[in-house]
Structure formats: C-alpha cells, structure tokens
Amino acid sequence: MHTVEIVLLVLLLGSLTGIAARYVRAIPLPLIQIALGALMAWPQKGLHIAFDPELFLLLFIPPLLFADGWRIPKREFFALHRPILLLALGLVLFTVLGLGWLIHWLIPGMPLTVAFALAAVVSPTDAVAVSAITRNLGMPEKTMHILEGESLLNDASGLVALKFAIVATLTGLFSWTEVAKEFMWMALGGLGVGALLGWGFAHGRSTITRRLGDVAATQMVLLLALLPFAAYIVGEKIGVSGILAAVAAGITTNFADLERSSYVSERMQTEGTWSLIEASFNGAIFLLLGLQLPSIIGVNLHDAGDQWWMLILYVVLVSSALLLMRWIWLTLGVQGSLARAHHQGKMAERPSHLLNLLTTMAGIRGAVTLAGALSVPMLLNNGQPFPGRNMLIFLATGTILFTLVLGSISLPLILRRLPPPGESPTVREERLARSEACHAAMRGLTLSDEEIHSNTAEWVHMHQEVMGHLTQEYRNRAQLLDDGSGTALSIEAQREAPEVVRQRKLRYVLELELRLRCIHLERDTLYAERQAHRINDESLRHLVSELDMQEIALRKRLTVARRAAAMTDEEARTVEH
Structure with missing residues (x-):
C-alpha cells in the first residue's frame, strides 16, 4: 500500500476503535487498537505494510509531544520538578545502563551497544495509556501529574540515548566524554530552538491578531498545528534534539496563550483541533503496532525455531527487570523528594509503599517505544544488516504488550486499596x-x-x-x-x-x-x-x-x-x- 493510503486507513480505524471503546469499557483502548491491527494483518492475505521509520517518527511523534508540552499543568510541573527530573533523566540513565548490561548478559549474541539501544527504546513511559486505564478510577492527581511530566521528558531523553547507542553501533566508536558533550548540545540546543520558534510564533500571532482580531483564527490554528513539525525539522537539521524542540515549543506557546483571554474563536478551534490530533495519532500508533505484530512475531519465531519459548522468556525477564528497576529507583531515589513535596504542600498524597507500587505499575510503555524501535536503521554503514534489529523490535513490542496487560490488571486493583481521597485540591x-x-x-x-x-x-x-x-x-x-x-x-x-x-x-x-x-x-x-x-x-x-x-x-x-x-x-x- 502507498504511505498516504496507510496513514488514511489507520486514522480511520483509530476513530472507529475510539467509538468501539465506549461500548467495551473493561478493555483499555490501546489494547483494542493493537488487537484490531493484529487481526487485520495476521491472515496470509491480511494487510501487510512497510513504511519509512524516519517518516513515521516525523509524522506522529512531534505533534503528540508538542500537545503534551502545551497541555501539561505548568504549576505542578515546576513545583514537582525534582521527582519528575529524577524519573525522566535519572531513571532513564539507570535503565539504559543497568538493563542494557542485563540484556547483553541474557542474550550474548546481541552486541552491547544494541542492548543499550533496546534499553533506551523501552525507557520512555506512556501517560496516555495510563490515563486510558485509570479513567474514573480515582488516580491521585499529583501522582498523575508526575507521570505526565516524566512521560513528557523521558520521551526525549530516551530517544536521545537511543540515537547515541545507534551511532555507537554504526561507527563502533564510543566515548563518555563525547557523549556527555553531545548530549548537552542536543538537549540545550533542542530546548533553545523550540523555545525560540514558539516565542517567534507567539509574537507573530499576537501582532497579526491585534490588527485582525478573531478573523484570522482558522489560519492561526493551522499554523499552530504545523509548529511542532517545524520545530522538529529545524532541530534535526541543525543537529540538536528535534523531540525536545517540539516539547519546548509546546510549553512556550502555552505560556503565550495566557495573554490571549479575549480570542474566543481561536481558543475553541485550538482545543478541538488538538483533541482531534491527539486522539487520531495515538490511535494510529497503536494500530500500526498491531499491524506490525504478526510480521515481528513471525520473523523471530522462524529464526528461533524450536527455541521459540526462549523469546517469551526474554520478554517476561526484560519487562520484569524494567519494572523492578523502576520500583528500586522510586524506593531509593525518589521517595525522599516525594516526601519533601508532601511536607511542603506540593503533593497531597503521602508517599507509601502502595503508592510506589502504583507508580511502578504505571510505567507502561507505548507509542514512543514503538516509534523508537521502528526507527532503528536496517543496515550498518558498511551495508551489513543492523545486528539484532529483529530481536530488538520483538522485545520492545513484547515489553509494550506486557506492561499494558499487567497495568490494565494491576492498576485498578491497587487504586481500590488506596485510602479514599478527600476533596480534590483542583x-x-x-x-x-x-x-x-x-x-x-x-x-x-x-x-x-x-x-x-x-x-x-x-x-x-x-x-x-x-x-x-x-x-x-x-x-x-x-x-x-x-x-x-x-x-x-x-x-x-x-x-x-x-x-x-x-x-x-x-x-x-x-x-x-x-x-x-x-x-x-x-x-x-x-x-x-x-x-x-x-x-x-x-x-x-x-x-x-x-x-x-x-x-x-x-x-x-x-x-x-x-x-x-x-x-x-x-x-x-x-x-x-
């Protein structure tokens, strides 16, 4: 199928599954979308698609991260910045190093740099999937804000770590000093580019609408919808993180919106547009995962032969180790900052082992993990196949499914055991x-x-x-x-x-x-x-x-x-x- 046809089809199916999920409330929407995609692709004459991973990354990820940066409550984000940064940066580094070595030990045939790439791929979390599972179940507000902030930043940090691991695999060279310098350049440069573009757009929009008012609302909303793509492309072209540029552009634009209280038509069109984009693109990504699932499983089962059960064991071990490392980091590294936030009145929930377990199980992997796995190149610089690519994609896919299913079962059970909250601060x-x-x-x-x-x-x-x-x-x-x-x-x-x-x-x-x-x-x-x-x-x-x-x-x-x-x-x- 042509790429345009594929995109239109998954957007259509994403809308239909969104409607179906209203009738099947017991099953989270992401699982429905993955199952539908797999059913469509599983038969011999099913829908089998191939697409450019770089195009996939460009098309779906920037608008979703921009929307996260635009929507996330900034007050809570800055008030809880310490636990958020510990999870989004510290936990990602802990996961990449610890899980990378573990994967290399479990699968000696996978090079260490590829194992680091897999660990980087599975480090970003998906707060959208958590929200879909815990809707109307009484998820503590501040905990959800921490998860949203973590998801917003670890998407970027995980993909930046993935880029370094891929470069090390392609070139065979790795230097901690160079990595640190490059990381700072990519991170700070990406944030700077995104903030500059967001500020430039906000200034231009303000100048135009001061003269025209809400007459130009539709055009302004269209330009806003294109802004994350512009931030991502400009960032990648100059060698910084396009992902962080999209996030920074969303945060900057949100701050500028606080000065635009009188533009009713523009505000309502913007809300409707971004709700549509988020619902469509999130659904499309999980459907694409389902469409890829039969071929991913088929290739790896064929390579494994009689040892197919080892693949299942690898998925369980890698996913369990991922969640265990998350629990250890929360217990030893984040518990203190959460307690301080509670005593300072920034977090209503008192830290507890049950809350730590809830936050651990909320470490569901989703859209960005799939995008990162599929963006791994197929060939090395010398034309040889990228080592362990099929296994990397299989384990990343298995981790998504494992954490989704486990989260769908465990999160409602844990939430029922939490003490009933009083009046919500919000x-x-x-x-x-x-x-x-x-x-x-x-x-x-x-x-x-x-x-x-x-x-x-x-x-x-x-x-x-x-x-x-x-x-x-x-x-x-x-x-x-x-x-x-x-x-x-x-x-x-x-x-x-x-x-x-x-x-x-x-x-x-x-x-x-x-x-x-x-x-x-x-x-x-x-x-x-x-x-x-x-x-x-x-x-x-x-x-x-x-x-x-x-x-x-x-x-x-x-x-x-x-x-x-x-x-x-x-x-x-x-x-x-």
Whole structure:
C-alpha cells in the first residue's frame, strides 16, 4: 500500500476503535487498537505494510509531544520538578545502563551497544495509556501529574540515548566524554530552538491578531498545528534534539496563550483541533503496532525455531527487570523528594509503599517505544544488516504488550486499596476561582459617574434594574446563562402597547450586553488566577471553556435581540403574521 493510503486507513480505524471503546469499557483502548491491527494483518492475505521509520517518527511523534508540552499543568510541573527530573533523566540513565548490561548478559549474541539501544527504546513511559486505564478510577492527581511530566521528558531523553547507542553501533566508536558533550548540545540546543520558534510564533500571532482580531483564527490554528513539525525539522537539521524542540515549543506557546483571554474563536478551534490530533495519532500508533505484530512475531519465531519459548522468556525477564528497576529507583531515589513535596504542600498524597507500587505499575510503555524501535536503521554503514534489529523490535513490542496487560490488571486493583481521597485540591481551587470570578463580575456591574451623566435617566433606571437582577443571580450562585424565559420576546409581548414593547426590547438587549461584560470580567479574573498560580492550566481550560460557550450563545442571542429592537412596528407585525 502507498504511505498516504496507510496513514488514511489507520486514522480511520483509530476513530472507529475510539467509538468501539465506549461500548467495551473493561478493555483499555490501546489494547483494542493493537488487537484490531493484529487481526487485520495476521491472515496470509491480511494487510501487510512497510513504511519509512524516519517518516513515521516525523509524522506522529512531534505533534503528540508538542500537545503534551502545551497541555501539561505548568504549576505542578515546576513545583514537582525534582521527582519528575529524577524519573525522566535519572531513571532513564539507570535503565539504559543497568538493563542494557542485563540484556547483553541474557542474550550474548546481541552486541552491547544494541542492548543499550533496546534499553533506551523501552525507557520512555506512556501517560496516555495510563490515563486510558485509570479513567474514573480515582488516580491521585499529583501522582498523575508526575507521570505526565516524566512521560513528557523521558520521551526525549530516551530517544536521545537511543540515537547515541545507534551511532555507537554504526561507527563502533564510543566515548563518555563525547557523549556527555553531545548530549548537552542536543538537549540545550533542542530546548533553545523550540523555545525560540514558539516565542517567534507567539509574537507573530499576537501582532497579526491585534490588527485582525478573531478573523484570522482558522489560519492561526493551522499554523499552530504545523509548529511542532517545524520545530522538529529545524532541530534535526541543525543537529540538536528535534523531540525536545517540539516539547519546548509546546510549553512556550502555552505560556503565550495566557495573554490571549479575549480570542474566543481561536481558543475553541485550538482545543478541538488538538483533541482531534491527539486522539487520531495515538490511535494510529497503536494500530500500526498491531499491524506490525504478526510480521515481528513471525520473523523471530522462524529464526528461533524450536527455541521459540526462549523469546517469551526474554520478554517476561526484560519487562520484569524494567519494572523492578523502576520500583528500586522510586524506593531509593525518589521517595525522599516525594516526601519533601508532601511536607511542603506540593503533593497531597503521602508517599507509601502502595503508592510506589502504583507508580511502578504505571510505567507502561507505548507509542514512543514503538516509534523508537521502528526507527532503528536496517543496515550498518558498511551495508551489513543492523545486528539484532529483529530481536530488538520483538522485545520492545513484547515489553509494550506486557506492561499494558499487567497495568490494565494491576492498576485498578491497587487504586481500590488506596485510602479514599478527600476533596480534590483542583476541585477546591476551581470552586474558589468561580467565587472570585463571580465577585469580579458583581464589582463590574456598578455604574460609573461618567455613564450616569452621559445617559438618560430612563437608561440609568433600566440599567440599575437589570444590574440588580444579575447581581442577585450571582449572589445565588445560579447559572450565568439562563434560558431567557424571563426576558425573551414573544408574540404576546409584541401585542402590548408599542412603548411597552420597545422597553422590553431595550431591556433585553441591555441585559445581554451586561451578561457579556460579566463574562469578560470573569474570564479575565480566571486568567489572573492562573498567572498568580492559584489554579493550574487544566482548571483554566475547563473554566474558560464554559465561559466561551456561554459567550457564543449570548452573542447569537444579542444579535437577534438587537435586530428585533431595531424593527419598526410595521416590521414587527409582519414577523408576527
């Protein structure tokens, strides 16, 4: 099949499996997608595909990492930076060295550099798979934030370590000094390139939209969707980490978004676009794993012959060692930083052996592990086959399946044994932010001296009447946007005296205008709460999304109301009839 056809097919199947997962809630979506891909490819005449690993890495990974950097709560990310860095960098180094030597000892025929490459491939975790398994099961919030931060950074560190291992295999040369220098250059250079591109895009977008407003929203969202590809390509072209460039671009863009509270259309289109990209691309990657699974298993079983059971044993041993090393690192290396974070109020969950076990089992491998394994070149520089490539891909695939299945079984069981949490800190923060927004809206309803003197007494009286009505709504903590039953125009109202009808129309328009003003004040207050770190990015997106939808509905009603208020009596009777 042509590459374009393959991409379109897996995107289609990804959407269909997403729908199917709503009916089969007991099985995590990634497992459904892998199983479907394997069923499609297993028969003799099944779907067998081959694609360029570098194209695969470019097409699927940058937008997913960009979205992770854009969405991750920055407050929690920086507050919990110590345990996150210990997991994302320290654990990756511990895994690459320790597991690499273990794999070389288990499989003497696999060169040490290839064993290091396999250890690097299986070091990145997949927080998306964890989220799919633990949805609605009460996963501790801060623990999930640590897992998201770890996944965001160890994707880059694992793939950078993989690149060094591949280069060492291709050239036969390895120097710790050169590796350290190259790693610093690639890491810092990638972060710098991504931040620079993200800042440049944000500055250009701000300049354009200051003049055009939300008219250019669609074009800005399209450019934003292309930004991770640009960051990745530019980073790779100049010899730094394109993966880290995509991550840094996402984080930088998110910070710039905090200054764009008034661009409703752009914000809603952006949310919808990235939700679509994340769902489609994550599904496509697991489907591609399923499509590759029969050929990966078939090749290795053919090579193993009667020793096929050794392959299964290798998968179990490598996966178990991977999780054991994770548990050891959490217990000995991260426990102290988690305890400090708890005592400082940055983490509500008290560190415990059960929480360590939960975090260990949450070390599921997924999309980036598959992408890294398939990106291993087929040939050495001298034209010889890359040593142990088929075995590397088989063990990486087996590790993905092992950790997915084990996590699907163990995580719900562990979560049931955790003590019931109290009120979520995020829920409490959202409640306080809503309260602050309501108070800001009530403060904004007062009339200034200039407005009183520049308008008629009739307008001032009408304004005060509507203001009292809205203030009472806020005081009662009612819904901001009601169904309009108390003020909507009706045929019966239009049969009243013309002056009464005119007053009703004007009052309705004024009420909608004041409601819009309140929404703007509430939204500005929420952004101020985020900038003061009293709520996180997730809460901001959730609360602002509610206000955006209310504003869109209000604007439509206001347009209709203004048109009705501008009608003459004769036009109104025409509409009535």
